[in-house]
Amino acid sequence: MTHSQKVLPESVRVLVVGAGFAGIGAVSRILDDDPNADVVVIERADDVGGTWRDNTYPGCACDVPTSLYSFSFAPSPDWTHTFARQPEIHRYLRGVVDALGLQGRIFTGCELISAKWDSANSRWAVETSLGSLTAHVLVAATGALSTPKLPNVPGIEKFAGTMFHSATWNHDHDLTDQRVAVIGTGASAVQFVPEIVDRTARLTVFQRTPAWVVPRLDRTLGKLEKAMYRRFPSTQKAVRGFIYGYREAYVSALAHHPGVLPLVSNVAKLHLRRQVKNPVTRAALTPDFMLGCKRMLLSNDWLKTLDRDDVDLVDSGLTEITENAVVDAHGNSYPVDTIIFATGFTPTEPPVSHAIQGSDGRTLAERWGGSPNAYRGTTVHGFPNLFLMYGPNTNLGHSSIVYMLESQANYLVSALRQMREQRIEAVDVSEHAQQQYNSWIHDSLSGTVWNAGGCSSWYLDSEGRNPVMWPTYTFTFRNSTRTFETSDYALTPAGKSAQL
Numbered sequence: 231m232t233h234s235q236k237v238l239p240e241s242v243r244v245l246v247v248g249a250g251f252a253g254i255g256a257v258s259r260i261l262d263d264d265p266n267a268d269v270v271v272i273e274r275a276d277d278v279g280g281t282w283r284d285n286t287y288p289g290c291a292c293d294v295p296t297s298l299y300s301f302s303f304a305p306s307p308d309w310t311h312t313f314a315r316q317p318e319i320h321r322y323l324r325g326v327v328d329a330l331g332l333q334g335r336i337f338t339g340c341e342l343i344s345a346k347w348d349s350a351n352s353r354w355a356v357e358t359s360l361g362s363l364t365a366h367v368l369v370a371a372t373g374a375l376s377t378p379k380l381p382n383v384p385g386i387e388k389f390a391g392t393m394f395h396s397a398t399w400n401h402d403h404d405l406t407d408q409r410v411a412v413i414g415t416g417a418s419a420v421q422f423v424p425e426i427v428d429r430t431a432r433l434t435v436f437q438r439t440p441a442w443v444v445p446r447l448d449r450t451l452g453k454l455e456k457a458m459y460r461r462f463p464s465t466q467k468a469v470r471g472f473i474y475g476y477r478e479a480y481v482s483a484l485a486h487h488p489g490v491l492p493l494v495s496n497v498a499k500l501h502l503r504r505q506v507k508n509p510v511t512r513a514a515l516t517p518d519f520m521l522g523c524k525r526m527l528l529s530n531d532w533l534k535t536l537d538r539d540d541v542d543l544v545d546s547g548l549t550e551i552t553e554n555a556v557v558d559a560h561g562n563s564y565p566v567d568t569i570i571f572a573t574g575f576t577p578t579e580p581p582v583s584h585a586i587q588g589s590d591g592r593t594l595a596e597r598w599g600g601s602p603n604a605y606r607g608t609t610v611h612g613f614p615n616l617f618l619m620y621g622p623n624t625n626l627g628h629s630s631i632v633y634m635l636e637s638q639a640n641y642l643v644s645a646l647r648q649m650r651e652q653r654i655e656a657v658d659v660s661e662h663a664q665q666q667y668n669s670w671i672h673d674s675l676s677g678t679v680w681n682a683g684g685c686s687s688w689y690l691d692s693e694g695r696n697p698v699m700w701p702t703y704t705f706t707f708r709n710s711t712r713t714f715e716t717s718d719y720a721l722t723p724a725g726k727s728a729q730l
């Protein structure tokens with residue numbers, strides 16, 4: 231898929247930035263509602279897929295069952311496993327783009343450099359790596375987990391071996407017989423460490439905080455099951471509904487009744503006891519916070535990998551990197567040839583927030599000051615006609631982000647329809663509505679395991695606020711994004727000749 235045959239238009243009604251689940255979902259819904267909509271997508275990479283294009287590390291897979299972690303409007307009977315692997319999810323997203331004929335609207339290799347709101351013309355003035363354009367409505371579908379974060383470790387620039395982040399895996403680098411350090415023990419590390427351990431000469435895993443780990447109940451989907459889904463799509467819909475339902479039940483515990491959580495942590499403790507025989511390693515892998523506070527991890531082989539004799543688990547923290555070693559907090563030096571950072575992303579400081587400038591000339595990042603917030607996770611006062619996908623407080627610890635993205639796409643489509651029908655040129659959420667909404671979000675989060683579970687996690691910003699998690703059931707979000715309420719917004723009427 232290339233941009234070579236296409237020319238970026240000079241102006242467009244809706245510009246979507248990013249072609250992951252969010253961007254593809256948004257453009258699909260817009261066209262479903264209005265097949266003649268003037269909408270294009272720009273994507274900085276040379277292919278669609280977002281997370282599932284970039285994260286190619288060994289073992290990469292989703293950790294929400296794929297029947298739910300996929301578009302409701304594009305079910306696939308072809309998944310090979312309950313938890314699909316990365317290449318399959320990437321293929322699926324490409325397939326959706328092809329099936330819906332979206333290629334002609336997607337400009338790959340086109341990065342958003344800046345977008346400034348032009349109040350006089352009620353348009354976004356956009357600079358991209360392929361030129362300038364204006365857009366009436368801007369949809370930032372740039373992902374919360376799309377820009378890898380590297381830790382600021384003294385000496386990192388001196389390291390003479392090979393270093394890379396799990397999200398930009400270096401497939402040209404052979405790990406055979408290498409001494410490898412893995413920094414971080416989150417959702418990516420638990421997937422790739424068991425996959426590489428048999429190749430490495432020695433593996434040293436640096437852990438800041440242990441996570442609760444439960445078995446991944448994965449299985450392959452047989453021919454019969456797939457044939458049934460193909461022949462009777464309602465059966466797959468029913469499975470999706472069942473998974474959705476039992477996943478929502480987790481919210482009762484995580485957000486409303488944390489007293490129930492020890493029942494699940496007992497399962498995790500048993501899993502740990504079964505897989506780790508070394509008592510020192512087992513102690514180091516036992517969390518001292520409530521289950522769910524950090525993302526609960528699913529794995530059948532992570533814990534037993536850390537119990538191997540050729541694997542070191544270092545839980546004292548990483549203090550320095552030298553030319554050929556990593557050094558822990560006790561001053562112990564571990565000679566290594568390769569360092570793999572599994573240190574996550576930058577959800578509270580998304581790079582796109584520095585590129586988007588609102589009506590008072592401030593960027594989103596300046597407005598947020600390190601703690602993002604939005605109205606219904608989607609709109610921000612002072613940034614008219616801007617819609618954020620996977621925006622502040624839309625992340626989940628228990629269910630599919632795709633469900634949240636589809637809810638946001640509904641909200642966007644409802645806004646576009648009302649702007650068209652009521653001849654509104656610009657919508658700007660009121661400061662009051664945004665503040666009230668955020669007070670509710672943060673009051674609701676205060677008793678949840680994500681805020682009060684006794685851990686430090688990427689859900690919390692430097693002030694201890696939680697700009698990341700959705701505080702309650704996902705159907706509450708679905709209901710609140712069903713209709714765009716114009717009463718929450720300052721509206722600029724359109725001139726008679728304006729094309730909406």
Ligand SMILES: Cc1cc2nc3c(=O)[nH]c(=O)nc-3n(C[C@H](O)[C@H](O)[C@H](O)COP(=O)(O)OP(=O)(O)OC[C@H]3O[C@@H](n4cnc5c(N)ncnc54)[C@H](O)[C@@H]3O)c2cc1C
Nearest residue numbers: 248250251252274280281292293294341342372373376631
């Ligand atoms: C390894 C991994 C596993 C995950 N597993 C799950 C899971 O099991 N279940 C779940 O619900 N969620 C999971 N997630 C979260 C996942 O990110 C979301 O589910 C979903 O993929 C987000 O889609 P998105 O389109 O919002 O973002 P992304 O998939 O990150 O896509 C954003 C796109 O925007 C593009 N972009 C960014 N900036 C610019 C710019 N300036 N100009 C142009 N283009 C730009 C990027 O190149 C990218 O293609 C996982 C995340 C990771 C990293």
